[in-house]
Amino acid sequence: MPLKNRSYNQENVIPHHFMSPEAMPFSADTQAVHSGRAIDPSTGALTPPIHLSTTFERDGDGSYPKGYVYGRSGNPNRDALETALTALEQGTETATFGSGSAATFSLLQALGPEDHVIAPQSVYFGVQQMLSNIFAPWGLSYTLVDTTDLAAMAKVLRPNTRLVLIETPSNPQLAVTDIQAVADLAHQANAYLACDNTIASPILQTPLDLGADFVIHATTKYLAGHGDVIGGAVVTRELNPLFEQLRTIQTIGGVVPSPFDCWLTLRGLQTLPLRVRAQAQAAQAIATWLAQHPAIERVLYPGLPDHPGHAIAQQQMMGYGGLLSFLVKGDQDTAMGVAAKTRLIARATSFGSPHSTVEHRASIEKGTTTAPNLLRLSIGLEQVDDLMADLDQALKG
């Protein structure tokens, strides 16, 4: 499938050293390589240094001439990453966190206990746990609903609904929610819309362009992209009271990512467009091949024409991503047996790494509605034929 080429604002790009004004505005690929990166003025280094210093010098008059005070409130590597994420998602500002979970957690914490939240029935398992075990006792009310069903969504909005949370495509069902339609519903009810864009990445989907107020990322996955960082981010479309509270929680609460993690994530962003497109192309080939496989009951992948969210995905995405799930013919033991036999594809949680992984989700999501015969597959950067051969031998049993 041809991937549309998007243009970007130049405002969030720092490194004027590289840029000629004629070349603007930049494509996503160029932003991914350059945003948040400048040639180091003190050494000429093209790769940015890692600033580990916890504290920064004050002037004699008590001011902070370089703008930095203390590593919790601000750090150059964190600023660089936030600049790059803001550019890629076409937002106004970004707050980064020590994990994807901390990003969502902090956004929920920015609400008040009198507020109501709507989240998907199949919301990321960790978010479901934070809502039920931490925020509900604190007083926040919430409703889980099928966000792909707009009529159902409209029914659960309340006068005190302040935030609607969606994940599209979702994990592990790969369900697709119509971002623009849900943004309209949320805004009619004076609620904010936050979209978890972890699975698509900004290369395949930019929810802020479709009306979302916030984008959430587990940068752990495709953005850092090498399976060596836990991190998260919230990008905002505009400065609003909720984001300002979120920024306060980030810096006063101190749930900040380390300078090295920010540096690794910024490094990962440089290859994000290439990785994500290669992974999406391989996932499409593998999903199509698995759908014909005699050992498979059903494949869940938004790039397949029979997927219920295919038409909406075609409208709002620029590719269908590197994650898919499949139901094997049989029960939980059959599915676990297939995962037990893969050689190249590792049995492990998470996704978005160069290394392909397979996971039996139902056995790690306690009390889940995920089918017992479902396996989730994260396509890495291996050769697609090698992955098919590995799956084929595992499915033959």
Ligand SMILES: *Cc1c(COP(=O)(O)O)cnc(C)c1O
């Ligand atoms: C992984 C993931 C998270 C949580 O991110 P962590 O960095 O593991 O805390 C949240 N949402 C989605 C969709 C994820 O895939």
